[in-house]
Amino acid sequence: MSEKSSIEKADVVAVEAGSSHDVIVPQSGPERDAIVKRLKLKLDFRLVPYLALLYLFNALDRGNIGNARLAGIEEGTHLKGNDFYNALSFFYFGYTISQIPNMFIMKKVTPAVLVGVTMILWGVCSTAMAGTKNYSGLVAARFFMGVFEAGVGPAAPIILSFFYLRHELAWRTALFYGSSTFAGAFGGLIAYGVAKNLTHESLAPWQLLFIIEGIPTIFLGIVTIFVLPNAPETLERWFVTPEEKQVAIERSRSGHNTDNSLLDKRQLFAALKDHKNLFTCLIYIGLNIPLASYTSFLPTIVKLMGYEDAKAQLMTVPPYACAIVCVFAVCWNSDRTRRRGFHVAGSALVACIGYILLISSGNVKANYTGACFVAMGLYPIIPLMLSWVANNNVGHTKRAVSIALLNTFGQCFATVGTQIYKTPTAPRFFMGYGVCLAFTVVMIVFSLVLTFVLNRENNRRDEQYGEPKPLTPEEQQEAIDNGIYDDHSSFRYFI
Numbered sequence: 001m002s003e004k005s006s007i008e009k010a011d012v013v014a015v016e017a018g019s020s021h022d023v024i025v026p027q028s029g030p031e032r033d034a035i036v037k038r039l040k041l042k043l044d045f046r047l048v049p050y051l052a053l054l055y056l057f058n059a060l061d062r063g064n065i066g067n068a069r070l071a072g073i074e075e076g077t078h079l080k081g082n083d084f085y086n087a088l089s090f091f092y093f094g095y096t097i098s099q100i101p102n103m104f105i106m107k108k109v110t111p112a113v114l115v116g117v118t119m120i121l122w123g124v125c126s127t128a129m130a131g132t133k134n135y136s137g138l139v140a141a142r143f144f145m146g147v148f149e150a151g152v153g154p155a156a157p158i159i160l161s162f163f164y165l166r167h168e169l170a171w172r173t174a175l176f177y178g179s180s181t182f183a184g185a186f187g188g189l190i191a192y193g194v195a196k197n198l199t200h201e202s203l204a205p206w207q208l209l210f211i212i213e214g215i216p217t218i219f220l221g222i223v224t225i226f227v228l229p230n231a232p233e234t235l236e237r238w239f240v241t242p243e244e245k246q247v248a249i250e251r252s253r254s255g256h257n258t259d260n261s262l263l264d265k266r267q268l269f270a271a272l273k274d275h276k277n278l279f280t281c282l283i284y285i286g287l288n289i290p291l292a293s294y295t296s297f298l299p300t301i302v303k304l305m306g307y308e309d310a311k312a313q314l315m316t317v318p319p320y321a322c323a324i325v326c327v328f329a330v331c332w333n334s335d336r337t338r339r340r341g342f343h344v345a346g347s348a349l350v351a352c353i354g355y356i357l358l359i360s361s362g363n364v365k366a367n368y369t370g371a372c373f374v375a376m377g378l379y380p381i382i383p384l385m386l387s388w389v390a391n392n393n394v395g396h397t398k399r400a401v402s403i404a405l406l407n408t409f410g411q412c413f414a415t416v417g418t419q420i421y422k423t424p425t426a427p428r429f430f431m432g433y434g435v436c437l438a439f440t441v442v443m444i445v446f447s448l449v450l451t452f453v454l455n456r457e458n459n460r461r462d463e464q465y466g467e468p469k470p471l472t473p474e475e476q477q478e479a480i481d482n483g484i485y486d487d488h489s490s491f492r493y494f495i
Contacts, residue, residue, distance in 0.1 A: 023246040032247070039244045039251075043163050046239070047229055048172050051156050052179040054115065054224065057217045058152050059183030060190075061126040061145065062091065063295045064213050067191035067313055068129075070299050071206035073138075083135045088296050088418035090139045092411045094146025099408040102151050103158070103400040111159050112228035118151025119221030127214030130207040154407045157386040158400055162231050162252050166391045166494060167338050173383035173390075174331030181327060181379050184295065184320035187213075191299075192313040253476070267397035270485055276493075277402050279450040280389050283344065284410035286443035287381050290351065290436035292417030294374060297432075301371065304427035305364045315368075323375035326350075330380040331387075340388040340494055341451030344381050348443040351377025355437035359430065374436075381443065391494040392454070394476075394485040454493040465489040 026032040065073065065088065074084055106114045125145035132138045156176050157169070164172055190212065194205050203211075229235060232248035240248065271277060298319065303312035326347070334343045354373030357366050389406055393399040421432040461468075468490040479488050486493070 023242045025243050025246050025250075035243050035247050036251070039240065039248055040164075040168075042240060042244070043248075044172070047160075047163060048175050050224075050228065051159065051176045054119065054152055054220065055156065055176055056179040056183050056186070057119070057213075057220060058122075058149055059180035059295075060187055060213050061122060061217055062149060063183060064126075064187055064191070064209055065129075065142070066296045066299045067187055067316075068206040068209055070303060070312060071191060071195060071209060072204055073206040076204050076206060077132055077134055077138050079135055079138075082419075082422075085419050085422070087135070087138045087142050088292075089415040091142040091146040091149075092292065092414045092418070094143040094148075095150045095411045095414075096146075096408050098147045098150040099154055099404040099411070100401065102154060103404045106155055106158065106400070107396065110230045111155055112225055112230050114151050115155055115228060116221045116223075116225030118148040119224055120218050121221075122148035122151075123214050123217030123219075123221055125214075126217060127211055130203070130210040130214070150407070150411075154400075154403050157390045157403055158396075159229075161390045161399065163229075163248065165251060165254070167335055169335070169390055170331045170340070170383055170387040171328075171335045173387045174327050174380070177383040177386070178324055178327040178379075180382070181320045181323040181375070184298070184323070184375075185317045188299070188313050188316035188320075192310055195310045195313060264395065264397040267395045267485065268401055270395075271393065271398045271401035271405065274393070274398075274402070276392060276450065276454070277389070277405055279446055279453070280385060280402075280406055281409040282446045283381075283443050283450070284385055284406050285413045286348075286439040286441075286446070287378065287385065288410035288414040289417040289420075289439045290355075290374070291378050291382075292414035293421055293432060293436060294378060294417075296418055297421045298371065300421070301429070302368070305367055319372045319375040322372045323379040326376040327380045327383065331383050334384055334387075338494060340384055340391070341447045341454075344384050344388075344447040345444045345451075347377045347380045347384070348440045348447065349377070351440045352437060352444070353377070355433050355440065359428075359433045359437065362428065377440070388494060392486060394479075394488070394491065398485055451495050454495045458492050458495065461489060461492065468492060 025035060069084065073079070079087070102114065102118075122145045125141050125148065129138065129141045129145075132141055157173055160169060160172050160176070191209055194209050194212065198205070198208055200208060232245065232252045235245050235248060298316050299312055302315045307315050330343055330347060334340055351374050354370040354375075354377060357370030357373065361367060361370075385406065386403065389402050390399055393402045416435070420435045421429050425431050470490075479485070
């Protein structure tokens with residue numbers, strides 16, 4: 001039996017498309033296929049690249065403190081002992097507490113306003129880090145940057161789910177989150193360029209780095225308020241034809257986007273009680289501990305392999321370049337096969353190999369190869385997990401809360417990743433590598449368990465209810481109103 005949900009095959013009736021008359025489009029056949037193809041191509045060239053650009057700056061501003069460390073921030077702000085590690089942790093404290101509130105704010109305002117305003121505010125915080133003189137100022141800037149950065153990452157999968165069907169999400173989410181690997185590469189190049197070519201009589205290189213990467217974020221946030229699409233119903237006439245807009249609306253409704261309530265308390269509690277979310281949170285915890293440590297400490301780790309400061313900045317680029325290729329390849333294949341769990345487990349296994357190389361060898365080449373394997377394994381899991389959660393939760397509130405829970409638990413434990421590469425354990429960092437290796441094993445175990453559980457439930461529904469029946473948007477809404485959500489007999493989980 002095909003795993004494609006029957007809800008994606010619904011025969012949807014035409015609705016008002018913003019003009020004075022109904023726009024009727026074919027529900028199947030070559031003409032509809034041509035309209036869908038044109039629509040997706042337009043969205044792929046506008047929505048996905050723009051979200052990727054936003055997340056590029058998100059990741060740049062979040063991770064540049066690792067490059068700033070090599071450029072002298074510890075000396076410039078008089079940090080001592082564990083001050084640097086604690087400043088990293090405060091970012092994740094802010095990020096964690098603002099996850100779920102941001103999801104509800106997005107329903108109260110619009111995605112464009114939420115994302116745009118939070119970008120402006122975190123850009124201000126990032127730029128202000130150039131003016132910090134001590135530990136307290138640095139901690140305050142990092143904390144509030146975490147609060148505001150939480151507006152973009154969790155919101156993007158929700159926005160994409162308004163425009164794409166379930167089996168189209170992982171590849172697009174990969175294009176979005178893949179920009180974080182570009183940020184790692186660009187961050188190293190920018191830091192190298194600043195260290196080699198820019199001097200200022202009153203500003204240190206680390207201060208110039210924050211200014212150069214922070215000010216464009218503020219400008220981009222202002223632009224975002226006006227140009228980011230919010231929903232298919234608001235697509236502009238210059239961008240899509242009436243037929244394409246109508247198809248976009250129908251596709252959105254067939255993807256479980258029919259409920260319009262600001263906060264459905266039943267969906268909120270359904271998300272909190274859903275055992276699937278426990279598994280996905282455990283997997284994401286296993287991801288975020290090694291991921292947080294990798295982005296913050298890769299420049300330091302590379303330097304301790306024997307490279308000088310400027311060369312160490314440059315040598316952080318190849319691991320991210322390798323990761324970019326893996327992110328796109330793995331997520332493309334995940335959408336093609338409609339499998340998430342095995343791809344998560346396989347990617348985590350690659351990261352395991354990397355950590356084993358880092359632990360077992362003191363050879364510089366072997367360690368650098370291990371660092372590349374870690375990046376190649378960790379980064380594809382981000383879009384895979386966010387797509388997996390979006391795929392398997394029905395209802396705006398339930399989906400939003402589930403993604404927020406995923407990020408909340410993940411970022412909460414990311415603080416552990418900022419504390420495990422202590423200076424006394426350099427240059428081998430046995431404790432840091434060992435902790436990260438253990439949590440990559442956690443990812444493998446729980447992703448395979450969740451795959452088994454979901455596959456068993458799909459088989460049970462097939463045996464009990466047979467082939468899933470197509471649902472109209474009205475029937476979807478009725479199911480949501482009755483509190484059925486993804487427990488509906490016609491729903492099949494992505495595994």
